[in-house]
Amino acid sequence: MTAAQEDPDWAGLRAVLPRATAASRPFWDGCRRGELLLSHCNVCGHVFYYPRRHCPSCAALDPGWKRSTGRGQVFSFTVVAVSFHGSGWESQLPYTVVLVDLDDGPRMMSRLIGPGRESVASGDRVEVVFPEIDGQRLPFFRKSG
Amino acid sequence: MPRVTEDVAIVGIGETPVGRLPGMSSVEIQAQAVLAALADAGFALSDLDGIINLDPYATPNSMFSTTLSEYLGVRPRFSTTIDVGGTVTGMTMLQQAAWAIESGFCTVAACVYGENTLTGRADNTQGLHMQNLLGGEEWEEPFGCQAMVIPYALVAQRYFDLYGAGPDDLGAVAVTTRAHALLNDNAQMRKPITLADHHASRPISSPLRLLDCSLISDGGGAVILVSGTAARKRGLRGVRIRSMAMRTTHNSAAVMPDISGFGMAEAARDAFASAGVAVSDIDVAQLHDAFTISVLVTLDALGFCPPGEAGAYVRSGATSLGGRCPVNTHGGLLSQAHVGGMLHIVEAVRQLRGAAGRRQVPDARLAAVSGNGGVFSVCGVMVLEQERAA
Numbered sequence: 367m368t369a370a371q372e373d374p375d376w377a378g379l380r381a382v383l384p385r386a387t388a389a390s391r392p393f394w395d396g397c398r399r400g401e402l403l404l405s406h407c408n409v410c411g412h413v414f415y416y417p418r419r420h421c422p423s424c425a426a427l428d429p430g431w432k433r434s435t436g437r438g439q440v441f442s443f444t445v446v447a448v449s450f451h452g453s454g455w456e457s458q459l460p461y462t463v464v465l466v467d468l469d470d471g472p473r474m475m476s477r478l479i480g481p482g483r484e485s486v487a488s489g490d491r492v493e494v495v496f497p498e499i500d501g502q503r504l505p506f507f508r509k510s511g
Numbered sequence: 512m513p514r515v516t517e518d519v520a521i522v523g524i525g526e527t528p529v530g531r532l533p534g535m536s537s538v539e540i541q542a543q544a545v546l547a548a549l550a551d552a553g554f555a556l557s558d559l560d561g562i563i564n565l566d567p568y569a570t571p572n573s574m575f576s577t578t579l580s581e582y583l584g585v586r587p588r589f590s591t592t593i594d595v596g597g598t599v600t601g602m603t604m605l606q607q608a609a610w611a612i613e614s615g616f617c618t619v620a621a622c623v624y625g626e627n628t629l630t631g632r633a634d635n636t637q638g639l640h641m642q643n644l645l646g647g648e649e650w651e652e653p654f655g656c657q658a659m660v661i662p663y664a665l666v667a668q669r670y671f672d673l674y675g676a677g678p679d680d681l682g683a684v685a686v687t688t689r690a691h692a693l694l695n696d697n698a699q700m701r702k703p704i705t706l707a708d709h710h711a712s713r714p715i716s717s718p719l720r721l722l723d724c725s726l727i728s729d730g731g732g733a734v735i736l737v738s739g740t741a742a743r744k745r746g747l748r749g750v751r752i753r754s755m756a757m758r759t760t761h762n763s764a765a766v767m768p769d770i771s772g773f774g775m776a777e778a779a780r781d782a783f784a785s786a787g788v789a790v791s792d793i794d795v796a797q798l799h800d801a802f803t804i805s806v807l808v809t810l811d812a813l814g815f816c817p818p819g820e821a822g823a824y825v826r827s828g829a830t831s832l833g834g835r836c837p838v839n840t841h842g843g844l845l846s847q848a849h850v851g852g853m854l855h856i857v858e859a860v861r862q863l864r865g866a867a868g869r870r871q872v873p874d875a876r877l878a879a880v881s882g883n884g885g886v887f888s889v890c891g892v893m894v895l896e897q898e899r900a901a
Contacts, residue, residue, distance in 0.1 A: 382652040390649060416650045416765065441769075442672070444664035445717040450657035463655050463716075465665055465767065475765035477654040488672045504653050 375480040375508070376497035380458055382451075383502045390417050392431055397503040402494045404470055406432035415472035436494030437510065438468040443478065443486050460484060466492055466507055480508035514785070516609035520742040520749025520898060523552025523735030524857045527625060529848035530699045532729035537567040537626040538575075538582045544731035544853075545583060545621045552735040553745065554619055561589040561617030561736075563604040565851065567626035579623070589617040596884020598799050598844075598852025599757055599891035600624065601732075605856065606755045606893075608736045618741060624853045625731015650765035659801065660724055662764030662886035664716035667804040669770060671718060673819065676807070678718060680822025682709035684803040685722045685845060687831050692842025694832070694870040699726050700846040723803040725844035732853030734860065739898075749898050750863045753788070753877075756781030757891040764886045773887040775812035782879075782892035790814040793836055793894075794875040795862045797855035799883045800843040806830075809881050810838075813892065832870055840870045852882045856893075863897040 386394045393416075396403035405414050407421035408428040420427050443464045449455035462478040464486070478486055479497065486509065493510040496503040525547030527540055535543075541564055549556060562585070566575035576590040589611045595603045604622035611617050648656070656662065670676050686706055692698040704722060712721040742749045758774025758781075761767060783789060790813055798809045810821035815829070815836065824830065830838035841847045841858035848854060859878040861867045880893045 381655070384649045384653045386649070442665045442669040444661055444668055444719075445714075446655060446661060446664075447714040447716065458655070461655050463661055463665070465764075473766065475651060475654050475656055488668065506654070 373495070373497070378457055379479065379497050379499050380455065381477075381499045381504055383500060389419050393417050394502070396431070396433075397496050397505050400496050400503070402434040402436045402505050403431040404434045404468070404472060405429045413471045415474045432470070434468055434470045434494070438466045438492060440478075440486055440488050440490045440492060441465040441467045441473055442488055445484055462486060464492070464507060477506045478508065479506050482509045515606055515752050515755050516613055518739035519609040519612050519736055520739050520747070520751060521605070521734050521860050521895070522737050522742050522747045522749045523548040523554065524860050525549070525551055525733040526697060526854060526857050527731045529697055529728050529730030529850065529854075531630055532627060533630050535627055535729060537570065537572070537631065538578055540625040540627060540729065540731040541579050541623045541733070542583050544625050544733035545579075545623050548621060548623075548733040548735045552737075552747065554735065556583065556585060558619045559583070559585050559621055560587050561608060561611055561620030562587045563591055563593060563608050563620060563622045565594055565600045565604070565624040566592055567628070567631070569626060569628045569632040587617065589620065595757070595891070596889040597801070598855065598882030599884045599889050600882070601852045601856050602755050602880060602882055602891050602893040603757065605734065605736065605752055609752055612736060612738050618737060620736045621733055622736065623731065623733035624851045627729045628849070629727045629729045631729070648763070650763060656764060659886070660716045660719060662767070663802040663804055664719045665764060665767065666770065666808065666886060667718050667723075667802070670804060670807060673770065676819065676822050678710055679706065680807060680825070681718070681723050681803040682706045683822055683825040684800070684806045685709045687825055688800060688839050688843045688845045691832060691837075691840050691870060692846035694868075695842050695847055698842045698847040699728060700842065719802060719804070725801045725849045726846070728848035728850055730848045730850045730854075732850050732857045734856060750860045751896045751898050753786035753894040753896045754782045755891065755893040756785060757889060759889040760887075762885050762888045767886055770808060773808065773812065773890060775809055775881065775883065775887060775890040775892070778890045778892045779813045779881070782894050786894040786896075788877060788894060790879075792877050793879045794877050795840060795859065795872040796836055796838045796879045796881070797840070797843070797859045798838055798879075798881045799852065800839055800845050801849065803845065805883065806838065808887065813879065813881065832872070837872050840867060840872060852880075855880050855882070859895050863895060
C-alpha cells in the first residue's frame with residue numbers, strides 16, 4: 367500500500383532518507399512498526415534523543431529503548447518557502463519544520479504534515495505519524511487538536 | 512578567570528576584495544590576505560613562523576595550514592588548522608596564536624581564513640553540507656532541515672514567542688547594518704534598504720526573509736600577531752587581546768536548547784570578567800550576524816539591553832554609527848561579506864587604530880567581538896583594546 371492510499375495527507379511527500387548507523391538502526395526499525403523509540407539509560411533512567419551508545423547524563427554504557435507516546439507540543443517551527451534540492455523539491459513547498467517537546471521528555475526535530483501545517487503556533491499539540499517515503503517510514507508529526 | 516595573554520599585540524590586518532573572485536582558489540585567497548596583513552605590519556614573508564587557519568567549508572580540505580605554508584613559501588615552527596565552528600574559529604585562532612607566541616613556539620603568527628564560497632562551491636542548490644554530526648545529518652535532513660537558515664529561523668520564531676518580538680525587530684538590524692556597509696568601499700551590498708524593503712523581500716524560512724540572511728562571499732581576512740616586545744622594538748602600536756572566552760552547548764539544531772541555554776551570555780560574562788570590563792565600557796562591537804536574529808540574541812546575551820529588548824535597542828539608534836555602541840560598522844556578514852567572522856576581527860582592529868575612515872567610531876578604545884558556530888552551538892566573545900601610547 368502506498369503512503370497516499372494510507373492517508374491522503376501523505377501523498378507526494380519527499381524526504382532525504384536517513385543513513386542509519388548500527389547504534390541508530392533500532393530507532394528507524396521502530397518507525398517501520400509505527401513505534402517512536404527513545405533511548406533510555408538502564409542505569410539512571412534518563413530518556414534522551416538522539417540515540418547514543420552512552421548516557422549523556424550519567425555516562426553509563428547501558429542504553430535501552432523505551433516507546434514514546436509520540437505526543438508533545440511545538441517548541442518552535444518554521445515554514446520553509448525555498449527548495450534546497452533544486453526544482454524537483456518545489457512540490458514540497460511550503461513545508462513546516464518543527465522542534466517538538468515530547469511529553470516523554472526529549473526535544474526532537476521533525477516535520478509537521480497534514481491540515482493546519484502552515485498555521486501552526488508554538489505550544490500546539492502534535493502527535494507522531496509514520497508516512498512511508500521510498501520504503502522508509504519517517505517520524506513526522508501532525509496537529510492533534 | 513582565564514588569562515589569554517599579558518603582552519601579545521595584533522600589529523597587522525589584511526583583507527582581500529570580497530564578492531566574486533572568479534579564478535581564485537581558497538589557498539590563493541588566504542595567501543593574499545596573509546601577504547596584505549604582513550605588509551600592513553611591515554614584516555617580511557620570511558619573518559612569518561606561525562600559521563593558523565581554517566580550511567574552506569564549501570570545499571573541505573585536510574592539512575590546510577600545511578598547504579597554505581607551502582603555497583606561501585614559508586617553513587613555520589608552529590602551524591595548525593582550527594575549526595571550532597563558524598565565527599568562533601577566528602577568535603580561537605587569535606587566542607592560540609597568543610599562547611604560541613607567549614610560550615615561544617613562534618614569534619610572528621598569521622591567523623587567516625578565506626575561501627571562494629561564492630564561485631567555488633560544487634553545488635549551489637543545497638547550501639553547505641556541514642557533515643557535522645557523526646558523519647551525517649541523520650536527525651535533521653529527513654525532516655527537511657537543510658543549510659543554516661532553517662535552524663536560525665527556529666531560533667527567530669522562539670525569540671518572537673518568548674518576547675513578542677516581530678519582523679520590525681529583525682528589519683531594524685538589516686537596515687542598520689546595510690547603512691554601515693554603504694560606508695565601506697569593500698562591501699558586496701551597495702544599495703540602501705528600508706524597513707519596507709526588508710518586509711517585502713522574499714520569504715525564505717519563516718520568519719526569516721531574504722534580507723535577514725547573510726551573504727555568500729569569496730574573500731579572506733588575516734591578522735598578524737607578535738609579542739609586545741617585538742612590536743615595541745619596531746615602534747608598532749598594536750591592539751591587545753584583553754580576553755577571549757567560549758562556551759559549547761550542543762551542535763545540531765535537532766537538540767537545540769532554549770535561547771536561555773545558549774552559551775553566549777556565559778562566554779560574555781567570562782570574557783568581560785577576565786578583561787575586567789563591563790559591557791558599558793565597550794565602544795564598538797562586531798557581533799555575529801549570519802542572520803538578523805543572531806544580532807538580537809547576542810545584544811541581549813552580552814547585556815547591551817535587557818533580554819528581549821534588542822529590537823527596541825537597535826531601533827533607538829544605539830547600534831548605529833553615532834549611537835551608544837555602534838555594531839558591525841563594516842557592514843557585517845549581512846551586508847559586507849561572509850568571511851567567517853575574520854572581517855569582524857579586522858574591523859575591530861581598524862576601529863581601535865582609528866583607521867576606519869568615514870565609519871570611524873570616535874575615540875574607540877575597547878571593542879567586543881562575538882562569534883557563534885552552528886546555531887549558537889558554540890559561542891565566543893573576545894575583548895580587544897587599543898594599546899595606549901608608551
